[in-house]
Amino acid sequence: MTRLIGILISLLITIEIAGFAMAAEKPIVTFKTNMGDFTVQLEPEKTPLTVANFLQYVRDGDYDGTIFHRVIAKFMVQGGGFTKDFEKKASRDAIQNEADKGLNHERGTIAMARTGNPHSATNQFFINVVYNKFLNHTGKNDQGWGYTAFGRIIDGMNIVGRMARVKTENVGPYSDVPEEAIVIEKAIITSE
Numbered sequence: 001m002t003r004l005i006g007i008l009i010s011l012l013i014t015i016e017i018a019g020f021a022m023a024a025e026k027p028i029v030t031f032k033t034n035m036g037d038f039t040v041q042l043e044p045e046k047t048p049l050t051v052a053n054f055l056q057y058v059r060d061g062d063y064d065g066t067i068f069h070r071v072i073a074k075f076m077v078q079g080g081g082f083t084k085d086f087e088k089k090a091s092r093d094a095i096q097n098e099a100d101k102g103l104n105h106e107r108g109t110i111a112m113a114r115t116g117n118p119h120s121a122t123n124q125f126f127i128n129v130v131y132n133k134f135l136n137h138t139g140k141n142d143q144g145w146g147y148t149a150f151g152r153i154i155d156g157m158n159i160v161g162r163m164a165r166v167k168t169e170n171v172g173p174y175s176d177v178p179e180e181a182i183v184i185e186k187a188i189i190t191s192e
Contacts, residue, residue, distance in 0.1 A: 028191040029058055034183045035163055038156025040110050047098040047150040050112055057123050062089060063187040068163055070176045074130050077163045078113055081124035084181050091122035099137035099146035106131050108157050111149040118145035129164040
């Protein structure tokens, strides 16, 4: 009986360590902004192309000095594509939409922005501040592809919530622009 208990304890410890190792394999990125920091954990096993694309932009420093250029209370905050002077950042080629394998658009999930073309995501991303079910994948057609959610905030959702509530204005052709710039000072991969 004692031997059986020892084997069970050993098995439970092995399962716990394996579970921790799997959780540790999910990359973590911290965004340092002029409003405070927030951290996201990515889901490469669900959305490998999207996570690889996003991490490459982080590694290259492409998000450093960009702004959250579109914020809508009770919807989302969007950034990653423009400098403080509203100069559009260069981007790499668009990636395949993985919304059919990604997360649901729950509060605190991070997702790729895109145009009307479902497979047009490059560098811009957004964070859902409420559950946006209508952005989920419903079918492999132009209306149903949805947007690829590829991670979730694990720390600092209060910062993102404050971002979503700032006063906004129109700047040229852009609407919902924060009156005072919300700047991504640095994006750092803190665990890979």
